[in-house]
Amino acid sequence: xxxxxxxxxxxxxxxxxxxxxxxxxEDGQVKIVVLSAMxxxxxxxxxxxxYLYKKNADGANEVISKLEKKYAEHIAELYSTPEYQExxxxxxxxxxxxxxxxxxxxxxxxxxxxxxxxxxxxxTGMFHLYLLERGVKSCLLPxxxxxxxxxxxxxxxxxxxxxxxxxxxxxxxxxxxxxxGYICRNSFGEVDNLQRxxxxxxxxxxxxxxxxxxxxxxxxxxxxxxxxxxxxxNTKPVSELSFDEAAELAYFGAKILHPTCVxxxxxxxxxxxxxxxxxxxxxxxxxSGHQCPDRVAAIAAKDNIIALRIKSSRxxxxxxxxxxxxxxxxxxxxxxxxxxxxxxxxxxxxxxxxHLYDIIDDLKKFGTVxxxxxxxxxxxxxxxxxxKKGYASAIFDSLAEVPIRMISxxxxxxxxxxxxDAQDKVAALRCLxxxxxx
Ligand code: ADP
Ligand code: ASP
Ligand code: MG
Numbered sequence: 001x002x003x004x005x006x007x008x009x010x011x012x013x014x015x016x017x018x019x020x021x022x023x024x025x026e027d028g029q030v031k032i033v034v035l036s037a038m039x040x041x042x043x044x045x046x047x048x049x050x051y052l053y054k055k056n057a058d059g060a061n062e063v064i065s066k067l068e069k070k071y072a073e074h075i076a077e078l079y080s081t082p083e084y085q086e087x088x089x090x091x092x093x094x095x096x097x098x099x100x101x102x103x104x105x106x107x108x109x110x111x112x113x114x115x116x117x118x119x120x121x122x123x124t125g126m127f128h129l130y131l132l133e134r135g136v137k138s139c140l141l142p143x144x145x146x147x148x149x150x151x152x153x154x155x156x157x158x159x160x161x162x163x164x165x166x167x168x169x170x171x172x173x174x175x176x177x178x179x180x181g182y183i184c185r186n187s188f189g190e191v192d193n194l195q196r197x198x199x200x201x202x203x204x205x206x207x208x209x210x211x212x213x214x215x216x217x218x219x220x221x222x223x224x225x226x227x228x229x230x231x232x233x234n235t236k237p238v239s240e241l242s243f244d245e246a247a248e249l250a251y252f253g254a255k256i257l258h259p260t261c262v263x264x265x266x267x268x269x270x271x272x273x274x275x276x277x278x279x280x281x282x283x284x285x286x287x288s289g290h291q292c293p294d295r296v297a298a299i300a301a302k303d304n305i306i307a308l309r310i311k312s313s314r315x316x317x318x319x320x321x322x323x324x325x326x327x328x329x330x331x332x333x334x335x336x337x338x339x340x341x342x343x344x345x346x347x348x349x350x351x352x353x354x355h356l357y358d359i360i361d362d363l364k365k366f367g368t369v370x371x372x373x374x375x376x377x378x379x380x381x382x383x384x385x386x387x388k389k390g391y392a393s394a395i396f397d398s399l400a401e402v403p404i405r406m407i408s409x410x411x412x413x414x415x416x417x418x419x420x421d422a423q424d425k426v427a428a429l430r431c432l433x434x435x436x437x438x
Pocket of ligand 1: 223
């Protein structure tokens, strides 16, 4: 069984949905299709929620009306028979009435998550009806019945496996199974989600739960490019990546993949293909256990990083210093991305300011603390095994004109990370492409 995930742009209009239907029906094989919300929808749902947090029902209603009107147009374009036109409109009415029901209620994070889940519920409902109209035996698998996160917000893999398999066992004999990306329940049974961009994660969690033959992530570009195409010209698709390289790139900002979606595939050794809905014949990128030796694979950048430097004149003598520093971050459940040390201090980076001031207060017990906000981690991924020479000098020669705040090399043989000020990010990405992919 293959799992195929289509992102927002891939299902962003009626003609695009029809293209996706052609694509998934082409080979006649049974498959699971994971869909995101139509492009722009989740952003609009975030906007609606922000108005409702501010008790601005008029603002929310304006965005809701605009969105509903757009969906009525999609419905008119998608279905060709009056019967399915009506079914489509009924789906939209029901979902939008539900969204509107929140405009005169107390609004908290629980209501927000209900609203955010509507995009995927609508897109999968529309696509399912479209396949039925075409005479395809389509089955809708409700993600809220099997996708769950635990109290640490980690996927509850045993629950997912058991429940997804049970639902599939009860629903045999279909051609295509459609399900929602992104949405899930939490350990309290409430509607929740896998964070923005999380539909990729849904696909890989399903792939892992079913030990699928392959996970395909269909998007609007022909695979993982060797640098961020939003900031660098003439980037090229990388035809093969190892799980480790792909995981580093996804975690450090390559938007084409959700940060944690590689792990379930890696653990179960399931190949992941990144493919282009606009150019389905393009090779794209194959992510697998195979490591291409001795090369720089790609560069990515992660924004909104905060660097903290903790200086202690007694650090050299004080064994246990690092442990105490790490315990502070642990106590605020704040992961550290990069770390560098010297005899008098340690620099670390974090990607959230949620507990920043508490963390700083606690760290001050051990020495002075300097904070640099608006930093950016540049990640260079590839195979830099210890016996390969020349990578560090090629990287730093390329960055000769860019001020560097931190360097991390050797944590794994697949990553070199460099911290730069956010204002130098684009220059750093461009210099690295010019220097490393001549
Ligand atoms: P989807 O909606 O299909 O999930 P995303 O917008 O999340 O699509 O991801 C695809 C986008 O990721 C591309 O359009 C591209 O702009 C961006 N991107 C950033 N870095 C890379 C990269 N290294 N390779 C390919 N795409 C990248
Ligand atoms: N619709 C969600 C988002 O826009 C999830 C996804 O597209 O992967 O973030
Ligand atoms: Mg995405």
